Amino acid sequence: MENGDRHLKDVRPSGNELGQLLVSWRERLDPRRIPGIDTQRRRLRSGLTQQEVATLTGVSVTWYRKLEKGEPADFSDAFLQRLAMTLRLDETERGVLFQLAVGRTPEPTRLAVDTAVDESMQALLDTQLPNPAYVTNLWWDIVAHNDQQADWFPWIPYERNSMRWAFLYPEAREQLVNWRDDWANPFLAQIRVAIAHNPKSKELAQLRDDILSGNAEAAELWKANRTQVHPDGDIRRLRLPYHQREEVPVKIMALAPLRNTQLRFIVLMRNWTPRRP
Template identity: 90%
Template sequence: MGIGDRHLKDVGPSENELGQLLVSWRERLDPRRIPGIDTQRRRLRPGLTQQEVATLTGVSVTWYRALEKGQQADFSDGFLQRLTMTLRLDETERGMLFRLAVGRTPEPTRLAVDAAVDDSMQALLDAQLPNPAYITNLWWDIVAHNEPQADWFPWIPYERNTMRWAFLYPEAREQLVNWRDDWADPFLAQIRVAIAHNPESKELKKLRDDILAGNQEAAELWRENRSQVHPDGDIRRFRLPHHQKEEVPVKIMALAPLRNTQLRFIVLMRDWAPRQP
């Protein structure tokens, strides 16, 4: 994404409310708590740089600088949502970002709900402590989770869909170790099988189309036509946020409640088995 040759109109300093907010939002962040920021190679100081924000939102630093300067352009909802997560904006701040950037209020961000997820199901999630655990619906919206899940996945308040996060947010590549082979490839294989089993689902097809349109590598992998039903038993590596980039091998335990087999009950268990050299 970039400005290209589009005509841009500069806004005077006193009028550039969006730019002033963006500067204050990025300068208040703790870089140690943001996946993808190498705090060992930069002088530790509060806030993110323009370059870091640009990288984490998938745009050029020239493009992002123009945004902070108040130059007008067409901003996609996808970019504004990535910026919301990168800057860790709350719902009020997110509304300000959309209103000042595109002149409208966004749809509220909230977890999906499912009638099958009741208090007993939440209690089962909480019983998995200290392992992160969560439940997704057929098209991978998170409908419930426990507290460790929120610690491992700080993006949950900003993006409720695990597949969209994995493919459309640059931060995912920092947390999912060996992103292309161990995560992206099997995730797409699961989406392919889910669509084959549920061809009437508009949500699954939109999920596929949005991912393939928004991620070139995903489009390339999709053409390989792989299939995978579930990740149960797979061991993959995850880089923990807020923990000095600790890498944790996890075994994925995937279950389905009999009351609604379209739900996925996922537990991420640390794999303590010694790795082969």
């Protein structure tokens, strides 16, 4: 073998290219910026452990290790998408993850848009600073938001649907304080009402089915048959990396533009003061 051939052999990737990428992706993360990581108990170092990635993705560490070891398994799209968000992968990296794990390219990330969200509505969102503000469509895709919303909820580029994030991503339980009673129950009640008013919406039906099949506790809560139209005026609490995990109460202001009442204009007011009686 010529010297040049030996050099080429040395730089070729090993058989477990995906495993090497997964290790590099999790080791580049800052645990202080990842919800659900107890940085006070763990030895503070860069990167996440296999156990932490598995927990945040909602699988056993044994299941995650199969992927990192390059062992073949029936990895679902939902699992790989949650993993991509946990590791903060960009669109190119997400494509590599799917290609090496299951041998195909994933569906492109849906960039939710709505023709009713024009420059003037975006300007209105921006005037809500420093409060986070966003607009969702009928089936809760976030179609526009201001910069503060992206700072508080950095998952937006990876999962555009706020309901799917709340139910299908384990880190939501860490960030949505009193998840079951204050968030999950009201959210499911809103989905039920939306479907009742829009029974032909395939998107709403798919959202319901994805949540109930992907979250056993949500499926159990659904049986309560609760209904709620909107969260306007509700006071709920968040625990976000943006606030160093301090519990932050917010008052939800939910509005609808008259040009398209199926849109929801949501403002999370942190620095509000109740009026004295």
